[in-house]
Amino acid sequence: MPRLSARVERPLAMTLAAAAHAARMRAALTQAEVARRVGVQLEVYGRIERGEMFPSVPTLRRICVALEIPSDELLGLEARESTDLHRLVRAARGLKVSHLRLLHLLAEQLHVPPRE
Known part of the structure; x- marks a missing residue:
């Protein structure tokens, strides 16, 4: 997976992690359920939700679909x-x-x- 600069990646990964966690809790889903819907291993989804890993664009899209949230919300762009x-x-x-x-x-x- 191509790496963004650490200065950019860490805050963005943490924003995405917090938004994904909040959306998952609103949807009353487990990490395993989201991982299955997204098509990634549970460990991979867990790392994304902890802000340890930033997903690829296709995976990001599948997370949005699985959690039924717009990408702007997941990326912290929406008010x-x-x-x-x-x-x-x-x-x-x-x-x-x-x-x-x-x-x-x-x-x-x-x-x-x-x-x-």
Whole structure:
């Protein structure tokens, strides 16, 4: 595996590790389940999640698919608000139209306009 410079790789690997761990916990999956879905050995996935190893681009993509998260989140590029919004949209995708209307009404009621 080609190596990035240590200055760049370590912080990025730790960001990816933390995001992968958090996403795995939200999904209630074990490291073994994610490793199987990604197609890597458990030891390899464990090293990725501990920040000891940075995955190849194809493996990174498979991690995103397995954990159902965008690559921006995994790489620490997405703002938290955007991540929460993405999660809300993903949760709303399977709702009936009547439930979507209720969700919209709830969001309107919760919205607090910014102060001038």
